[in-house]
Amino acid sequence: MVGGMKGTDSRNEIIETRNLTKKFRSLTAVRNLSLKIGRGEVTVLFGPNGAGKTTLIRILCTLSRPTSGDLLVDGLNTSNNGREVRRKIGVVLHDPLLYDDLTAAENLRFYCRMYGSDESRVDELLDLFGLRHRRNDRIAVLSSGMVKRLSIARAMIHDPDILIFDEPFSSLDSDSISKMVSLIGQLRSGGKTVLLATHHLKEGYDVGERLVIMKKGRIVFDERKAETSAVEFESAYDELTGASS
Amino acid sequence: MTFGALRIAQKDLNIELRTRERMTSMVLLSLVIILSFRFAFFGFDVNLTGSPELVAPILWTTIFFAGLVGLESSFSYEKENKYLDGLLLLPTSRFSIYLGKMLSNFLFLVVIDVMTVVFIIAFFAYDFGGDILTLFLVLLLGTFSFVAMGTLISGMTMSARTRQSLLQIALIPLIVFTVVIPAVVATSTVVIGSGDLAPDLRILGGFGILSLLLAYLLFGHILEG
Incomplete structure (x- = not known):
């Protein structure tokens, strides 16, 4: 793992995954993933298609059960506190979920x-x-x-307390993307914990405080934005994912 | 009944009041079935009063077929339009989602029950007389029992491409002896006016409660699967 960041002060962790694994028959979408997210932090998950971002998001918001491992949200294990956990999170998926x-x-x-x-x-x-x-x-x-x-x-x-966004910038025009970036900034100022998954490197980098890259179900990069410039981050992304940003 | 279930049912009713999609199909189907019986059995000589034993099968055939149409779209509406995740993200139990859906299915089918009785009165000039209240007790219990299991099976089959036939294949064998026959026999008992209602009502009620219990145990796994 590049960076090797393990998370934040344990008193301030609001989301913690312990050895989380999700398998779909022969495909392992998330592999033994451990991640701690601090309260009030804006964490951005990057990764190419198939990296496991959406699977991880769906597990975090209790839409999917992990095959193994634990997920704690504000100290509550999601396996037996699903209703309480869902009260603590707001989720924006690709589909608007509006009738x-x-x-x-x-x-x-x-x-x-x-x-x-x-x-x-x-x-x-x-x-x-x-x-x-x-x-x-x-x-x-x-x-x-x-x-x-x-x-x-x-x-x-x-x-x-927690807002989770899956691909918030997709299918938005540039004006709407700016508004979205501004909104996430306001949420951070309001003390909300924000986790978002995106493959939009620039916008994700702009809004994030912590940058995480996933590949094949694993975290391969985990750094604070303060410790990596946009150029360094983009080149790390290209190198680690084999993609061209 | 939880508040969450009531709100989900209320939401379904609001959508139906606006679109009228499901009820239109159900009402039209029930009308077609009743008219088919009307002209097949009696031509233009209307006299169901002389053959009360035919009332129950006509009534329940109509209700079951219209009910299957309603059940098929109960969860598939949420799934196909990608609304289901919205329900699953709510801080309510999976069983409450089932109860909400069951309640709205029940209310839609009760409307069909009433309309089918009205159609029989209108097209067969049949007089239910003083039996109408007891008849509605049987209709409500039979409808509850049918919908309780039907909603569970509808949830199980919503993701299948062939969900309509799967719903029928899975549901019909389960309800033949537990809902269809008791409901028809109980209705005949009421209409003909002889026999004991209690055993069939016990079967209908018991199966409805068993279906609720199964839904309580299984529905979370079904939705999350």
């Missing part, structure tokens, strides 16, 4: 009620993401940028 046949407000209200959050949060988030004027429009008629923003609002409806 096309419901309006923006109805979608947020549904998730708000499911989390037992105050319904005033719906308008608060619609305002925050500049979607108040589209609150009564069905998802099917919103632009993809609006849907992406609304999916982040959905993930934040219960004000979680």
Whole structure:
């Protein structure tokens, strides 16, 4: 492992994986992975397609069970505390997880009620993401940028401590990417722990405090951004993954 | 019944009120089946009152077929449109998701129960008389039992490309002796007015509860599998 960073002060760890492995029949997507993520830290997982980023994200947000190993979120083992863990995390996946046949407000209200959050949060988030004027429009008629923003609002409806993003920059135009980078900065300023998986090196580098590269289910690079320049990071990425950034 | 389940059912009802996709298919199918029986058995000479033993099979054939159409789209709507992960990320038990889906399936099928009875009254000029309340008790219990197992099987088959036939292949053998026959016999007992209802109601209720218990034990594994 390049860098060899093992994580943060154990008192401040909010996510910890211990020897996590996920197999799909003969394919091992995540191999014996141990990772500690500190509270309030922005960690970016990089890696080419098939590196295991999405599999790891799905395990972290309890959508998939590991074949072996443990995952602790805020001290809770996900294998027997799935409901409590899901209260602590907000997840933005590639799919927006919003019902096309419901309006923006109805979608947020549904998730708000499911989390037992105050319904005033719906308008608060619609305002925050500049979607108040589209609150009564069905998802099917919103632009993809609006849907992406609304999916982040959905993930934040219960004000979680941890935000997890899977490929947040994909299918966004440059203006929307800038807004996304700015939003992640705001989340960091607000003390949220952010974990995101991306293959967008520049944007990922810009938002991250800690940079992790995965390849074939393993962590092959783990460094703080302060310790590596963008150029050094890109060349390490190319070297370790065999890709050209 | 958990609050989470009620909210999931409410969400399904809101979507159905807006799209009317599922109910339209179910109502049209039930209408076609009733009309087929109407003209096959009686031509233009309407007299089901003289053949009350035919009421139960006509009623339940219609309900089961319309119910299968509704069950098939219950989870596949979530899966195909990629909404399922949203439900799985909620801080609610997997069993609550099952209960929510079961409740919405039950309510949709109760509407079909009522409409089928209305169609029989309308197209066969059949008079249920004072039996109607007891009939609805049987319909509710049979529908609950059918939907309780049907929702579980619908969850199991949602990822399969051939889920419609798989649902039927898996569900029908399970419900022949536990739901179909008891429901038809109990309904005939009510309509004809002789016999003991209790044994068939016990089978229907017992199978419904057994289905809930199986869902409680298995549904988490089914969804996460």
